[in-house]
Structures are given as C-alpha cells and as structure tokens.
Amino acid sequence: MSAPENRNGLPVLSVAESGPSERAAERGDAARNRVLLLDAARRLVDERGADSVTTDDIANAAGVGKGTLFRRFGSRAGLMIVLLDEDEKAQQHALLFGPPPLGPGAPPLERLLAYGRHRLKFVDTHHALLSDVGRDPQMRFNAPMTLHHSHVRLLLDEAETTGDLDAQAAALLALLDADYVHHQRTDLGRSLESIADAWETVARKLCGT
Amino acid sequence: MSAPENRNGLPVLSVAESGPSERAAERGDAARNRVLLLDAARRLVDERGADSVTTDDIANAAGVGKGTLFRRFGSRAGLMIVLLDEDEKAQQHALLFGPPPLGPGAPPLERLLAYGRHRLKFVDTHHALLSDVGRDPQMRFNAPMTLHHSHVRLLLDEAETTGDLDAQAAALLALLDADYVHHQRTDLGRSLESIADAWETVARKLCGT
Numbered sequence: 421m422s423a424p425e426n427r428n429g430l431p432v433l434s435v436a437e438s439g440p441s442e443r444a445a446e447r448g449d450a451a452r453n454r455v456l457l458l459d460a461a462r463r464l465v466d467e468r469g470a471d472s473v474t475t476d477d478i479a480n481a482a483g484v485g486k487g488t489l490f491r492r493f494g495s496r497a498g499l500m501i502v503l504l505d506e507d508e509k510a511q512q513h514a515l516l517f518g519p520p521p522l523g524p525g526a527p528p529l530e531r532l533l534a535y536g537r538h539r540l541k542f543v544d545t546h547h548a549l550l551s552d553v554g555r556d557p558q559m560r561f562n563a564p565m566t567l568h569h570s571h572v573r574l575l576l577d578e579a580e581t582t583g584d585l586d587a588q589a590a591a592l593l594a595l596l597d598a599d600y601v602h603h604q605r606t607d608l609g610r611s612l613e614s615i616a617d618a619w620e621t622v623a624r625k626l627c628g629t
Numbered sequence: 630m631s632a633p634e635n636r637n638g639l640p641v642l643s644v645a646e647s648g649p650s651e652r653a654a655e656r657g658d659a660a661r662n663r664v665l666l667l668d669a670a671r672r673l674v675d676e677r678g679a680d681s682v683t684t685d686d687i688a689n690a691a692g693v694g695k696g697t698l699f700r701r702f703g704s705r706a707g708l709m710i711v712l713l714d715e716d717e718k719a720q721q722h723a724l725l726f727g728p729p730p731l732g733p734g735a736p737p738l739e740r741l742l743a744y745g746r747h748r749l750k751f752v753d754t755h756h757a758l759l760s761d762v763g764r765d766p767q768m769r770f771n772a773p774m775t776l777h778h779s780h781v782r783l784l785l786d787e788a789e790t791t792g793d794l795d796a797q798a799a800a801l802l803a804l805l806d807a808d809y810v811h812h813q814r815t816d817l818g819r820s821l822e823s824i825a826d827a828w829e830t831v832a833r834k835l836c837g838t
Binding site: 619 | 804828
C-alpha cells in the first residue's frame with residue numbers, strides 16, 4: 421500500500437500513531453511514570469537501604485514495567501543519581517530558603533550546627549547513593565559538593581571565624597562524608613548522636629566559642 | 630628409564646634441576662630482581678608520576694624481563710602496592726623513630742606541624758598510588774590510615790587539645806587526603822606551600838594556639 425497523498429499529490433505523513441494529542445498524552449504518561457518510579461524507589465530505599473533495592477522491586481512497587489524504568493532512567497544507577505539529585509536539591513532549598521535554624525534568620529553558629537546535624541542524617545540515609553557517586557574523586561570535591569562548601573564557608577565567615585576558611589570548611593565537610601560516617605557507624609559502632617556531638621565540638625572550636 | 634635407587638633400594642629424587650644450592654641461587658636472583666624492579670619503579674614514578682609508568686618501562690629500566698615483573702608482583706597494581714607500602718613504612722619509621730621535629734624529642738605541636746608538611750609532600754608525590762588505593766573506602770579509613778590517625782590523635786592529646794580528639798584527627802587527616810590535595814593543586818591551582826600553611830592554621834586552632 422502506498423502512502424496517502426494530499427490534494428497536491430504530495431505524500432501525507434501518517435499521524436495515526438503519534439499525532440499532537442497522542443504525543444502530549446505520551447509525555448503525560450512519561451512524566452507520571454517518572455514520578456511513580458522515583459516515589460517507589462525513594463520509599464524502598466528508605467525502608468531497606470539502597471543496596472537491597474533492585475530494578476524489579478522498584479518497577480513492581482511503582483506498578484509499571486521494568487522496560488519503562490530503563491526507558492526513563494537508562495539504568496538503575498541513572499535512577500539513583502536522579503533520586504539523589506532531587507533529595508540534594510530539596511536539602512539545598514531548606515538550607516537557603518527554609519525556616520531557621522537551618523535556613524536564614526538564626527545566628528551563623530546556630531545555623532552551622534543545625535547544618536551539621538541535618539547533613540549527618542542526610543548522608544546516613546543516603547549512604548549507598550552518596551558512596552557510589554563519591555567513589556569518583558571529581559564528585560567528592562566538585563558540584564554538588566561545592567554548594568555545601570560555599571554554605572559552610574559563608575557561615576564560618578558570618579561567624580567571624582579566623583584563619584583559612586576554605587580549609588576549615590573542607591575539614592568540617594570531611595567529617596560529614598558519607599563513607600566516613602558509615603565507617604564510624606558500622607566499623608566503630610558509634611551512634612549518629614555521638615558523631616553529631618563530635619562534629620559540633622570541632623565546629624565550635626573552629627568558630628572560637 | 631627407572632628412577633635411580635640409593636644403597637637401601639629406595640628411590641632417589643632427582644636434584645639435578647633444583648638442588649639446595651640452585652634453589653638458594655634462585656631465591657637470591659628473585660630477591661635481587663625484586664629490589665631492581667622496585668628501585669626502577671620508584672625512580673620512574675618520581676620522574677614522571679605513576680600514571681605515566683608502564684610495566685615495560687619498569688622492566689626495561691630494571692634490566693629484567695617483563696615476565697619476571699609479573700612473576701614477582703602479579704601485576705602492575707601489585708608492584709605499586711608494594712612500592713607504596715615500602716614508602717609508607719619508611720615514613721612511619723621517620724615519625725616514630727626519626728629525628729625531631731618529625732620524630733620524638735620536639736614539643737607535640739611542633740611535631741604535629743612537621744607531620745602535616747611531611748605528609749603533604751608524601752601524598753603529593755604518591756598521589757596516583759594513594760588515589761588508586763583510597764578509592765576503596767575500607768582503605769581510606771582502615772590500615773594503614775589507622776596508624777596516621779593514632780599518630781595525629783596522640784600528638785593532639787600530648788598538646789592538651791580539648792574536645793573530641795578522634796574527630797579532630799580525622800578532620801586534619803582529611804585535609805591531607807591524596808585526592809583532596811590533588812584537587813587543590815590541579816583544579817584550584819594552589820601551591821603545596823599554601824596548602825601546608827592552611828593546614829597549619831587549622832591544626833593551630835584545634836590545639837588552641
């Protein structure tokens with residue numbers, strides 16, 4: 421069967437499979453599936469830890485086919501990076517625009533201490549994701565870590581901390597590194613609370629209080 | 630041909646190929662080749678950096694066959710780990726038994742500051758080797774790093790530093806991490822001297838001086 425022709429004898433492209441409204445619906449489905457998959461993955465990672473969550477688990481929990489997961493995210497790692505990225509963005513929003521003492525409005529030292537405890541919980545929850553990403557030294561020191569560095573450096577500066585602020589910010593962030601915290605938790609059996617307290621003593625010393 | 634028999638009619642194992650003296654000579658050759666290969670590798674790594682040194686280069690410079698390198702060290706990585714291990718041991722010896730201010734005999738803060746500058750040079754020289762090894766988080770926080778942690782912690786303690794000494798030792802060591810120092814050098818263009826100065830300000834603050 422030849423392609424249909426319009427009145428001018430030029431071929432007409434078939435729109436039966438992908439007309440404007442179908443394409444919009446497809447985009448809507450894609451967006452919906454993306455949200456379903458990310459929500460399911462976030463829930464499963466929270467419940468079991470990232471290491472124990474497979475693509476089958478995520479697709480099943482989201483109620484979509486595994487092929488859809490791979491079409492949307494390329495791979496399990498791709499989905500996990502998007503997940504981490506969304507959670508990082510939510511945390512960054514809380515730091516910059518959220519209520520005090522994490523967000524603006526509290527004295528700088530108070531904000532810094534709130535940041536330490538908040539970030540510690542974050543890296544503990546997201547350990548498996550952050551550890552994967554952090555294995556690459558480019559990721560350990562470049563974006564998105566530069567935002568955390570700038571944030572800590574700014575608070576040190578606002579707290580009128582003396583000395584090399586970049587080195588001090590780097591030192592404080594190293595104590596919030598996902599692998600370091602994981603090592604403290606699993607190899608040394610320390611509680612999150614005691615790691616947070618230790619971090620606070622270092623932060624207070626650097627701020628001279 | 631049957632096996633030769635001794636006077637009691639018991640079979641005698643042939644020693645023609647590996648008698649005691651030949652075996653000793655073989656062990657002597659093996660030890661000599663090991664030293665030749667390590668010396669050549671150390672020289673080439675110093676000259677060009679570890680990334681630019683191949684097993685061909687090392688075998689050629691040592692004047693032995695490449696097969697010998699693989700028999701002695703298993704792989705290029707195996708040789709590099711032995712090389713790093715020998716250099717780490719030499720540094721540890723200098724910390725524990727060498728002359729002051731790095732070794733015993735100087736005041737603790739002075740020893741700590743000497744340690745920072747010495748270790749910084751070490752991780753800068755050995756970046757490629759340490760970076761390979763440090764990619765594994767087990768290696769970043771367990772042996773041989775525990776020795777460095779103990780050393781810094783002891784000096785902080787001797788300097789009568791207050792607060793959580795483990796956290797402060799970890800923070801100081803994080804600023805001497807090979808990948809961190811490499812990032813400072815290459816991505817931010819900082820000199821070893823300025824990194825060492827920054828480290829000193831953090832160490833002095835933690836020691837309360």
